Amino acid sequence: MKILITGGGTGGHIYPALAFVNHVKKLDPTAEFMYVGTKKGLESKIVPSYEIPFKTIEIQGFRRSLSPQNFKTVYLFLSSIGKAKKIIKEFQPDVVIGTGGYVSGSVVYAAKQLKIPTIIHEQNSIPGITNKFLSKFATRVAICFPDVAAYFPKEKVVLTGNPRAQEVVSVEKSNVLQAYGLDPNKKTVVIFGGSRGALKINQAFVEALPSFEEKEYQVLYASGERYYPELQKSLKLTEKKQMTISIQPYIDKMAEVLASVDLMVGRAGATSIAEFTALGLPAILIPSPYVTNDHQTKNAQSLVKSGAVEMISDQELTGTTLVAEIDRILLDDNRHQQMAAASKKEGIADASDRLFKIVEEIIG
Template identity: 85%
Template sequence: MKILMTGGGTGGHIYPALAFVNHVKTLAPDTEFMYVGTENGLESNIVPQYNIPFKTIKIQGFRRSLSPQNFKTVYLFLSSIGKAKKILKEFQPDVVIGTGGYVSGSVVYAAKQLNIPTIVHEQNSIPGMTNKFLSKYATKVAICFPDVAQYFPKDKVVLTGNPRAQEVVSVEKTDILKEYGLNPEKKTVVIFGGSRGALKINQAFVEALPFFEERDYQVLYASGERYYKELQEKLKLSEKKLTNISIQPYIDKMAEVLAAADLMVGRAGATSIAEFTALGLPAILIPSPYVTNDHQTKNAQSLVKSGAVEMIPDQELTGSKLVAEIDTILLDELRCQSMAEASKKEGIPDAADRLYKVVKEIT
């Protein structure tokens, strides 16, 4: 079988695609893959590291305000369909899977015109503009949150979950916290604001630090590379030793770290949610207010309903509020256990298998 993946712009579109590729390679090693992205997108740096044939097309997104750039966007979209058709004819895939981002718009639309079966994969609880457009043409629409089904043609929707969950669920608990100077036997909260960090979370952590030093639990905090140096200087980290707190610019083995933790605090991106629910980890979510359609808030709200998470709006976040919320979970064994069970129920640990089943059904 030949499968063409397309998606880009953010890690939330790219990593589910790569997780699916990795899983299918274990199930059916003879499967051939190709990935289509853009030259300037994040995918051009990430995908080649996975030894997947990679092709690019040129495209850009629509401006939400009236702009002459939108004329260029229409031109690029139309010309990119021609380029996508050329790639499709050369590779001759049995199915095309688009995981979001403008690039998938051209490729999935071109595949439809060539009568190639297609799947659109939507990671969030509010669909992106591209996936909403493509749902009219796609053979199937794979979703991760039941709430998002209302935005798509009912007969096309399949609840598959995020393939990243299946990568994470098999990760076993280890002593990885030792690598960060922490005790693997102690209750641990992991706090981070995404790969680049988040200013508001950073500010709250600085305010919370004196309180964290007094707690019985320990804290692993990833500030993001862009805030790390400033944090070191502000807190004078070179002059004092923190006994139950570890501050890092970035956490490389996040899945392994989460498997060793008792609570996660962070943004409400689709990939993070797939990871911690697959592990059955309670969470405090602080949705980013800077994402399209405020979809992170909707992601978080769907999990608040089930009791798996607590949510703090970004504008309400303070150091004292952060510590208080963490205390109410980590210092209450029954509540922590209840949230963990609810989180596990929300997870879809066989997401990659579900998506592969859809592939086999339509090819």
């Protein structure tokens, strides 16, 4: 079996693809893979470390305003289709899977022209421009949120979930919190705003710090690299408080941490949602207002309906609202248990298996 994967630009497009590749390798050690991305995208830094053959094409997105750059975009799209066809012909895949980003537009479209079965994977509750375009040509459309099915041809849609969920679902609770100076046996909330951090979340945490120092639960906060030096200088924790509040620039063992804490607070990105719902972890989501089509708010709202999460808008977020919402969940065992059960129900723990089943069906 030969599978060509394409997707890039953000980790939300890349990590589900890599999780699926890792899963298929376990199911079929003879399977061969090729990943197509761009030189400038995050994928060029991440994919090679996974020892997957990696090829690149040049592509860029359309500007939303009238711009001469859009003429270049059209030129690059047309020329990239030719480059993608060359890569596909050399690799001769049985199926091509696109996980989003502009690069997948060229590659999946080229595969369609070469009459190769294709699958696109949409992680969010609102589809990106590329996947909306490709859905007309793809053999199947794999989705993670039931609501997004309305944007695609009904006969092509299959609910699979996010492969990242199946990768983390087997992670068990451990003593990982000790690595951050915390007690593994104490109630803990982890707060983070993504790999680079988020200014509004950082400001709310600083405001909430005096209140956190009085709580029975622990707080693990990942500020992001850009905010960490300032926090180190401005925040002085007593030796006693250092045992219940841990401030880190980045959490490199996030799956283990999520499996070992009682509550998550963070953005409403597709990958984070896949991870915490797979583990049955309650969450407080603060959707980023800076994403296309405000899709993080839509992601969060679908989970609010089920009772798995609470949502605080970026505009409403303060230290006071943050602490109050955390208290409502962590200090009420019944509420916490109900949210955990709802979160687990929303998770799709066999996402990679579902996606692989589609692969087997369309290639015979």
